[in-house]
Amino acid sequence: MSKRVFITGIGLISAIGNNATETRDNLKRGQTGIQKAKLLKSRYVEIFPFGEVPHTTEYLKEKAGISDEKGISRTEVLALLAFQQAIKDAVLSNEDIATYDTALLSASTVGGMSMTDQLYEDAKKIGEPSDYLSSYNIGEHTNNLIKRFGIKGVSATFNTACSSSANAIMFGAKMIKSGRCKRAIAGGADALAKFTVNGFNALQILSAKPCMPFDINRTGLTLGEGAAYLVLESEESVGNKKIYGEVSGYGNANDAFHPSSISEEAIGIIASIKGALEVADIQPGEIDYINTHGTGTENNDITEQTGMNKIFGKIPPFQSTKTYTGHTLAAAGAIEAVFSLLAMENNELYPSLNCENPMDDYNVVPNKNYEPRHEIKHVLSNSFGFGGNCSSLIFSKV
């Protein structure tokens, strides 16, 4: 008695746009949002480029209509902006949202810890407690969205590193498929933070140049920030709404090899893609476009190509869009889901950036130019995180 899961609304904010329209324009033009960060306070802005949303937190709060509220972390305001867009896009009323039948699934890795300096002082009880005391916890942004919008259904917050919001979307799809809710708003948010920047730098995987996914000379990843939400609805609640597509497949597996790298055999990657194809009940050959995880690290890109080669043989058009936004961590799954849906809705492929010397292990090259007439019936989006967490989503045209 499995119900179909339709996507009726999208909302996002990242380094390449404050909404879906701006985002698509920049994708079509091959215009990256990665550059020297102007707002992030870290000595590493002199060394590494970032995919920073080019607006102060105060400006973002104003856009979200919450200028006067205190103790709101940057992660939370990014989430709020994307959420507001998504529910407006899906034409959801207050009544639609404030029912037992609407679930909220979100994700973040840094949460309010983006307020790194305040956290340090509050944890050591230095000075007066800051306004951010309640914001540090990762689930706090979810809890506040529930409070703001009166959401009465199930809620969950995921942290599986880089695959977090893909897992949130998967959970939302399962809630609808199993008849547990009619509607699920799913996605995630992460703001750039000194904490994260230093963590990735300590692992020596940040690139001093904008990331170069699938390039032989790639030197690591570029961090970014952003948020995105999808509104998922069941057949009975969709009515005549515009539908971007359906969540037709999802897979989740663990590579079980190393805390921060994937096995050479790409075990977890293969299992998560296969899982998604199985749920979607389609053959590998039916995938028309792959939005890869493609971070630009040595390990990810080779193992991802190994995995794709094993499953597809002839790998369909693929690319990494992290060259546009940077790696937005927990938000990546949802942001890249939106990119996948935009590509599918418009039957187009976007230019790949920063790949002058493609890897030659499997003789495949990321899609080079903007292709305005590439029919996409099924698109695969991958997200692979620390801790071996591998997740894959398939979206299909309806």
Added chain:
Amino acid sequence: MFIKDMSCISTQETYNNVIFENGVKVFDAAKLWAIEPEYKCIIPFKLLRRMSKLVRMSVGAGLPLIEKHKGIDGIIMASSYGSVKRSLRFLNQIIEYDEGTLTPTDFVQSTPNCVAGVLALMGKITGYNTTHVNQGLSFESCLLDAMMLLEEGKVNRLLLGGGEELSEENYNIDEQRGIFKEEAISTSELLQSTSKGTLPGEGVAMFVIDAMKNADSLAEIVDVDMISHVTKEEVFEKTKHFLAKNGLAPDDIDTVFMGRNGDIRTDFYYDYLQTELFNQQNIYVYKALTGEYYTASAIAVWLAAKLLSEIALPQECSWKQTRRLSKNILLYNNCEGTQHGFILMRKA
């Protein structure tokens, strides 16, 4: 879904079920610390050396279960704070070395999904793996995740767990938020207290869950639900709705586990439900044993499963006793009066 086996490290002697012989420990302290087992025999030192407290408690409880029960298809964990001490130790490095060259282990260990990752690595479990971090509803959404996965019919056995570690640092943050008692109080008096605040604790409970019942199933977890930011009347309505969804009226419930924690600002939710819906039922409590933390409902499930497998719980857990036998158990917990979780369990 059915609990096949379980393991619990807590502020009580739960690890080898010693609590049922030796009784409950009473604490006169501001912080309740877990009683940890000797890990040397459980965890190879090469891995133990890196582990945060949360990770070693979770592995200490979870690894023996993985080794004993073959065929675990996936791991779902719940922890809202993760290895918070390591996060804050990494943060200290950032500040104290002014973002200079830093050691990565603390960063890698600090992420809440580290537990599920380490267990997968050690048990070579390549199936479904995820971590829930939704504060006081983390364990509830973990259970729901498991239910939906098992219903899909492709996997049969999962390892689930919920845990938190306590550290000076997250204590400081929550203390400044006004979560804890300002006055000194013994755990033996906590739940009768009429002042603000509660006491912090820590612990981990891990479960091997099967899709199908078998001869050694300890208990069944029937359903899970939740709601946030609502009044006591709305909690009342939601409770009835939850039970009705499962074909039950309030009177079909014999026993209710309540997450009372001695905080006068939020215990009224429990009072209201007890008066309005459950005045003929057995009521059990547990936070005087475990302290308060985001995934404490995992220990409530551990206790309820013991009860359903006919093990008498310590006196200190009994809030109200009737003649009714425990067959259908509702577990209701709220976190800071804002997040409300419901778990329905019954005899296997």
Added chain:
Amino acid sequence: MANEELILKLKTQIIEYLNLMEIEPEDIVNDAPLFGPDSDIELDSIDAIELSVLMEREYGIKITDPKKGRKVMTSIDKMVEYILENGKG
């Protein structure tokens, strides 16, 4: 600093940085491999990064390329040699 003293100091620091529980300095053989399956203590890539932080903080030696780090830090003897050549004490 005399070699013996430096060897002991380095071993103590390694034990502390990597939290090598139950291991004493005398348990670490000077010329035995530190990394990989042939090693008694089997350090891995994350340990390599930790050790490069140790080299910087304790001896002022910056190792920016992790691959170079692995070559230099194959054993206690090799590390001591590198410190004597490049370190500030």
